[in-house]
Amino acid sequence: MSLIEINEVRKSFGTNEVLKGITIAIEPGEVVAVIGKSGSGKSTLLRCINGLESIDAGSITVAGAQLRPDEAHLRQLRLKVGMIFQQFNLFPHLTAGANVMLSQTVVKKTPKGEAERIARAMLDRVGLAEKFDAYPDQLSGGQQQRTAIARALAMQPIALLCDEITSALDPELVSEVLAVVRGLAADGMTLVMVTHEMKFARDVCNRVVFMHQGRVHEIGPPDKIFAEPATPELQQFLGVQS
Amino acid sequence: MSDFTIWDIVRNLLLATRWTVVLSLAAFVGGGVLGAILLFLRIGKRRLLRNFVKYYVELFQGTPLLMQLFLAFFGLGLFGIDVPAWVAAGAALTLWTAAFLTEIWRGCVESIARGQWEASSSLAMGYVQQMRHVILPQALRVAIPPTVGFLVQVIKGTAVTSIIGFVELSKAGTEVTNATFEPFTVYGIVALIYFAMCWPLSKASQSLERRLNVAHRNQ
């Protein structure tokens, strides 16, 4: 059984069907890049895996936790998958350390001392050990995004979802965030990332999913996807990108 | 308990409501005219006048309406005039309304001016021309919702004039209570009459505001 099982998932916003039956199985430790034009449904798919969007049909299961619209099921699911957002979404009134500690103490009822120890370890892991007491507005975009990664890691998720996590960053800050993600991949973290960083996808990912008009148009190892795109849509997409 | 029917109570209260309406409108119109004059001084070029209006506004916004009414009532009396309550009430409410409207309208003018000032300056328009043709027409549109909203505050403010003896809805409420010994019913009805006057205005203000926001987004 796969770690993340996405089965015939359909999703509409009003009359606009953005996911038209998606089926993907992701194994533990896999790093999967989801690419495609804007509006292809790739971000929506990622948000469905975390229950930020409800699904109209099909099923999503992560390590036995099924996506259901009720509070208890969502909580179980979200304890297993963390999410990193394009806009970081750090809590502006809390220090970096408190950002990383908050959900541990609120959701898992971890004692404060223990939560702080984990928070320091996670900030250290993303290279921000000395920023524990800094507020988000004192951090650069890259540092904020790394703090967001530490915050997700502190919940000890089985998988991480990354939704265009470098798109809001200045070009010179992209590499520091990608370096952290590269480290996570090397440590065996299961990652599903929507990204425009084709070089990164080619270097780090095990599999690439090309989405087009709400469907998985092509799927395969990066060598094949990037070197020998089978469909004209992917050829055109890669042509535009490079 | 008493010989008064509900209808007797309502009828007496509604008769007194006339004076709440008259006083509200008088203060609103008078305060509007005075407020407009003060607004021009406030955004004008003369520093002394600007400061005068600024402190005028702070004074009226920083002290209780009740105290302003008492000062008008007893202050006018110092001139040897025996002031009827309605004169003191009208005078104080007008000055009070003017202070708030000036401040509301200044906010509107400034919100427009910030973006438009440079554009109209670059067209070589003078100060008065800019005001007349660019800023004020736009500020007027923005000003309508909060101005309607403030009319609600004026109507509620008139209740305080009952304390210096002006017989309007609140004062009538107290008089009817003293006659009927039914404070729950009487003050309940008084509250509903105020609500019936204020709530439609509040709603109108909100929907005007919403319409304005939609219009702005489409620009």
Next chain:
Amino acid sequence: MTYNFDFGWLLVYYPQILHGIAITIELIVVAAVVGIAVGICCAWVRALGPAWLKPPVTAYVELIRNTPFLIQLFFIYFGLPPLGLRLSELEAANLAMVVNLGAYSCEIIRAGIQATPKGQFEAGASLAMTPFETFRHVVLVPALQRIWPALSSQVIIVMLGSAVVSQIAAQDLSFATNFIQSRTFRAFEAYFFSTVLYLVLAILLRWVLARLGRIIFPRTVAR
């Protein structure tokens, strides 16, 4: 005009004035603390709460915002005893101010909650927090910070409005003034003096609230 101003009575009646000031301060402190707490609860209901709770809260807010404070005060003090709820003057004044500020602060705080970026709710959810936990730990503080100036203004408006509680014989600053003018027949001076005191109280209150804001919210947030 041949009128001689006389403030000599101040030497005799200053204890009453000090007592009145103390009561006015007590009233606004209770109203601010409890009223804002009521406002936070109601704002949560109106912005994020369950549908069945919204109509009663909306009715409360609309009713209070569209009727004069004086009538609310009279209703509580004179209208409730026949129903079996008898309150002292001060209790009635406190309750009326809490009820009043609760309704106004509800609408102000609601605006602050609704200005919260969607990403904050999503970040809370993605960390497995329930909607209420997200509200409590993530949304509330920045929302209050966003509207703190408006909330401060409303607290000052309620403090100034509290002058009418003298009408139910709650012994605040305006009650002391009425008492003094009835004894000295120096009505204009008495009201002039207490108007100045109210102005000073308003300025002090604004300063305190601004200070408090900087202590509670040490960091700036995007508005």
